[in-house]
Amino acid sequence: MGPWAALVSSLLMPANRDVALVHRHALGGAYVRLTFRHTEVAQQARAGQFVMIKAGTSAEPPLRRPFSILSTDPKEETFSLFLKAIGQGSRALFDMQPGDVAQCLGPLGRPFTPPADGREALLVAGGYGIAPFRIFSQELVRQGARAHVFYGGRTSDDLPMRDAFADLGVPVTLTTDDGSAGTPGRVTGPVETCLESIGGRAVLYACGPDAMLHAVAGIAERLGVPAQLSLDPWMGCGIGTCLGCVVKIQHEDEAKPKNRCACTEGPVFDFAEIVWKGEESSYARRRSMAVNP
Amino acid sequence: MTRLAVTLAGLSLKNPLIAASGTFGYGVEYEGILDLSTLGGLVSKGLYMEPRDGCPTPRIAETPSGLLNAIGLQGVGVRAFVRDVLPRLARYDTAVLVNVCGDTVDEYAEVTRVLDGAPGVAGVEINISCPNVKKGGMAFGGDPKMTHDVISAVRAATKLPVIPKLSPNVADITVFARAAEEAGADALSCINTLLGLAVDVETRRPKLAFGTGGLSGPAIRPVAVRMTWQASRAVKIPIIGIGGISSASDVLEFMIAGARAVQIGTANFVDPGVYDRVLTDLHAYLERHGIADINALVGTLQFPETAPAPKAAGGQG
Numbered sequence: 001m002g003p004w005a006a007l008v009s010s011l012l013m014p015a016n017r018d019v020a021l022v023h024r025h026a027l028g029g030a031y032v033r034l035t036f037r038h039t040e041v042a043q044q045a046r047a048g049q050f051v052m053i054k055a056g057t058s059a060e061p062p063l064r065r066p067f068s069i070l071s072t073d074p075k076e077e078t079f080s081l082f083l084k085a086i087g088q089g090s091r092a093l094f095d096m097q098p099g100d101v102a103q104c105l106g107p108l109g110r111p112f113t114p115p116a117d118g119r120e121a122l123l124v125a126g127g128y129g130i131a132p133f134r135i136f137s138q139e140l141v142r143q144g145a146r147a148h149v150f151y152g153g154r155t156s157d158d159l160p161m162r163d164a165f166a167d168l169g170v171p172v173t174l175t176t177d178d179g180s181a182g183t184p185g186r187v188t189g190p191v192e193t194c195l196e197s198i199g200g201r202a203v204l205y206a207c208g209p210d211a212m213l214h215a216v217a218g219i220a221e222r223l224g225v226p227a228q229l230s231l232d233p234w235m236g237c238g239i240g241t242c243l244g245c246v247v248k249i250q251h252e253d254e255a256k257p258k259n260r261c262a263c264t265e266g267p268v269f270d271f272a273e274i275v276w277k278g279e280e281s282s283y284a285r286r287r288s289m290a291v292n293p
Numbered sequence: 294m295t296r297l298a299v300t301l302a303g304l305s306l307k308n309p310l311i312a313a314s315g316t317f318g319y320g321v322e323y324e325g326i327l328d329l330s331t332l333g334g335l336v337s338k339g340l341y342m343e344p345r346d347g348c349p350t351p352r353i354a355e356t357p358s359g360l361l362n363a364i365g366l367q368g369v370g371v372r373a374f375v376r377d378v379l380p381r382l383a384r385y386d387t388a389v390l391v392n393v394c395g396d397t398v399d400e401y402a403e404v405t406r407v408l409d410g411a412p413g414v415a416g417v418e419i420n421i422s423c424p425n426v427k428k429g430g431m432a433f434g435g436d437p438k439m440t441h442d443v444i445s446a447v448r449a450a451t452k453l454p455v456i457p458k459l460s461p462n463v464a465d466i467t468v469f470a471r472a473a474e475e476a477g478a479d480a481l482s483c484i485n486t487l488l489g490l491a492v493d494v495e496t497r498r499p500k501l502a503f504g505t506g507g508l509s510g511p512a513i514r515p516v517a518v519r520m521t522w523q524a525s526r527a528v529k530i531p532i533i534g535i536g537g538i539s540s541a542s543d544v545l546e547f548m549i550a551g552a553r554a555v556q557i558g559t560a561n562f563v564d565p566g567v568y569d570r571v572l573t574d575l576h577a578y579l580e581r582h583g584i585a586d587i588n589a590l591v592g593t594l595q596f597p598e599t600a601p602a603p604k605a606a607g608g609q610g
Contacts, residue, residue: 105326234352236362240322
């Protein structure tokens, strides 16, 4: 399959719609959960996929923003986003009131792949990186897979989704940088402890800041555990045309890394195929070269 | 719909809206999101002979009413395009133009020769204006003699319509418009992005990994309209206006200033539904003004005679 066929087949059938805000649920501080009506997203979206969305039709800011899909309700034909107001785009969404209209394209991107062989799913979230893990937990529970959420933030106030997994029976381990909730320190600490206690029979799924993702990749490589990481580079279009969101990816059989769009070939990537900043090749390539030099 | 039909450079377009190079991928990415047959035409992402990796990241930064980019012409190469993409585009009723790049004059001609025999290619747009590559690109479009050389070489390589895409990063665009016309161009795309720089004040580094980038979006529209107007008065060949178009009124600005057709660029990222909206609004405008044929508007700008018609950009005072 050429790069073209691969790219095109990776696209599901996203739909571009003006969507009304159905419900706004403030979660404290700059955090909010927004529910929109959008049939295709509600009925087709899978965990790890995202939408490109912009509040209203104003000229500023010019571009839509990518947000992971938090949950869907196929019957009501709605989906929800969880977001933190940070810049212009997320602030405009945060300020929306029920009835207001947003421009929305989705569902987009490649979803997470659930564990195949009875392994436990460890979902590692940093800050608003928790967004894709509510819908993913639902998928996993429905399939009878075991899941465990590790949710880290700067302070207790940065963990507004901590209670969102109780109804699914999915345990949540909290960490904070300042110790104001859960275990003090980085989220990767308890992840490593848990992995050791279950003998590495798990798959890691992570979404959050780059440094956290890099740390998760390091753990995965060291302990020989599979890991799927959701990357969050700047995106312009969400469908592979602006080429703004490319990530250096190298499969084990590729001599050189290639720039691949996070929007169409990701945002979820195998940790071993990512070429991390400052490195020349991917873990997968280095492993394959060690076996077949 | 015929009241929106335009012809230029031997091409008959059902409407004057063309998707701009670098903002529409290879067209096929939009399958399922919009009906490509709605478009008058589309221009592919820039293609060299070989695949290209492009610039490091970050590659894009949002600016007021604009987008600064340094993608660096990442692409699949012309042969993969002909083999994998052209057959897919053949099922749509739209003019497929291909954006041609080169590190050398010979490469421009060579890429053009590959496209010359390829079924489904309506014309070639010659990229002598990309600001984000170290060789070629703007270097060719910033020197009238090199512009002439590249366009002459491409002209000799094909009978397809040849449409140079001009750079706005020059003192006087009319010099380049005339050089391209003399070398045998059939039409001119006017304009590519404006060279820009955005700085991250926390790190005191450019926001883009390449350093500088090309500015597009509504922020550049008045510059683009002015250059379209100047170029259209300097040459006999038709002008395709480009720069920050996202509405019917933007399209009309360019056409009244002298453009025979237009390209929609950054707006593709903002709203893939832009074509339907603009076409509806264009019809409404023609209806409201009792105009039977959109071509009647081309070049009808009533420029005040007392005002000095500026020849060069960036003058002082």
